Amino acid sequence: MTAPADAPTVEAASSPPVSRGTARAVTATWWYTVVALVLFELTVVLVWAATLLQAGLDRGVVLAVLVGGLVWILSTAPLLRAYRHGGGDATALDWRSTLVPLVVATAYGVTVWSLSGLWVLLILPLAQSLQLLHWPRFVRARMVLAVTALLAGVLVVDVATAFSEPPLSAHEDPYVAGVFSVLLPLTTVLSLWWWDVLMVLDRARVSEARLAATQERLAVATDVHDLQGHHLQVIALQLELAERLLPDDRDAALHQLRAARLSVDEARQGTRDLATRFRTVPLPDELANARDLLRAAGLTVEAVIDVDADTAPASVFGPVIRETTTNVLRHGGGRRARLALTRLDDEWRYEISNDVPAPLPPATAPSPGDAGAPPERTRQGTGLEGTATRAGDVGGSMEVRAAENDFTVIVTVPAEAAAGGPR
Template sequence: MACMEEQRAPGHRWPYGPPWRSAPGGAEPGRSGLPWRSTLLLTLFVLVGSRFSAHGQPHRVPLDGSAHALLLLACVPLLWRYRHPVAVPFVTATAALVYLAAGYPYGPVYLAVAVGCLSAVVAGHRRAAWASVGLLWAGHALVALWLYRWLPPAGDKGADLTQEIVIATWVLAVLAVAELARVRREQWARERADRAQAARRRADEERLRIARELHDVLAHSISVINVQAGMGLALLDSDPEQARTALTTIKAASKEALGEVRQVLDTLRAPGAAPRAPAPGLDRLPELVEQAAAAGLTVAVDGEPPRLPPGTDLAAFRIVQEALTNVVRHSGSRHARVHFADGDGMLRLRIDDDGPATGAEAGGSGNGLAGMRERAVALGGTIEAGPRSDGGFRVLAVLPLHTREDE
């Protein structure tokens, strides 16, 4: 069944989000360890990029062992950015701030801070990300506007306010990108939850449909078999020929029930496959009348059912079948009437018996009327079932002649 298996939407490249985003549990999807590869590439880029950028800044302090140690301190903690998204951005921002305060060349060390900030925001720790980046910017502004007099390199000049505004703009851009990534991640999570919920709903609907089909098939056939078995036992000695007729009816009813149950179960064994036999419809109404007659119930049919779409045809057939089964089980009447009328795009189906109710326990599950009501509601129709004022019982179903599937 197509509903038992969630299908990937066409054109949707990543139905569960991109493979590089972090999983809800804090670890990267598909990995049980740390993000070694991305951290190693980032560290190499920062180290090599810092050496290249140093050539264009001869007035800054040359890179030495301490500088490389601070660059590693800014990059290596990113290994734990998924497990500790709050602490990592503060560590990288502090290492970058100390690196800049020591007078070392400006360079891609900011990239490590940006990655730590992005991971924190995506993981939902927005305050930690904003605070760590704000710490870096405030510390840099303090150094560039005031503390540069006492910090290396010697003879360094202070920055103007315009430069700090530009830096603040870049900080806000990094935070904006992180926020966009967070929003997109939450959207992927919602889409994934919606797809899972839709798959569960389709599975529940399919299970309900199969349970309804099995109930209708088995309830009707077993009721006929029960009546005929009782008749056969009563007539076994006095009228063997009539008992033989009852046994023949039992054989035919059980064979038909097995065939319909097998058809329902085939859909479970071969998901999505077309059924081997067409679903029953009102064209099989004469068979229902004959089976009811074999159970001692005379059925009169008034009117002709119009041509119905498959879903409505099946629902109408099952409603008539269940209503006649209830007459056999629970009514003392041996006569029932089935009336068809259509107009205003609706089929009105009425099944009456004159009663009275026997009050005997027939071994039913009590789900017959609920199943009829579910079939009618699923098609956009209604159903009423209850005792009549004269002591009989009536089932009145109103079903649409055209459904959405037919448009």
């Protein structure tokens, strides 16, 4: 089973719920940045091709500059993708993923230099690709200044030196293409710096949301402590008094026992009321907790969460997520798991799957609770019965799929299911 094409990746599982508008704004800003950088690079390639054509170079050379430039621009896509998912942090460079783009940039520079004799075109492709890597801030600042100065210097040499007939110095605007080349790395760094600033602000927003959630949970813990501490103290006193009265006054002792029972009922009702006030943990947090638990158990976990997951019926999915995660921990026995909460038209779909450690015995008959479970995991259906009931109470359904190597539970709930549904 695959998630919808527009479903977010695992990174959403570790973040507090965000609105669709916020997620779209961040994504749109990134694409604005990417499009701008690609247009900058494409403009430089086109301007140089036009310059070389006007300077009298063979059309085949100009075509090679154009085609090679397009290949070089495409080779920067993995670097941009790595920068996007790196979040703008200065991390260790993964040379295994960046080696190919750097080799392509170097090959393009050497090829264009051999055809045109322009030193600026030898340096520019590699210098530009290097700006797309995750360098520490002070390294990037020094690098872009050094590259800009180097490009400006070799541009002066190229303009003053004939590379063909007529020489570049004879071109009516010899510095036009050069200025674009010199400014390209600096423009790239400024664009990526703007993206880094946006990511810092977004992380600050996420941290603020997490702090608010933590403070709310601390408030819940304090309320639970006060509520239960008071009632437990009262119950303890009533039971102690009943114990003392029992030998001499059985009626008074029974009265105290009844009072203790009423205190227990009051404590239970108070706990329910408190749970009603703080009814649910945000679903993205529930999934993040489930992912962390499974990883702690040694499983490789993939989590896919819709950007609007905070609008799903948490009163239904919260217990379902906890129960199915416990199911995998107790009875799974595999090495990998997958969690997904996605919106499909007018319903929400939660899916959890894990690999099974051994092929299923042919004699095992699937049932709604433990379909496909091997004999040592027959208890797997116990908790799933409650999950199916919980989904059915709000008009949803639960499906269990057992394959030779996978065990999957799918719970679907109507989108209009009340948030305060059954727990």
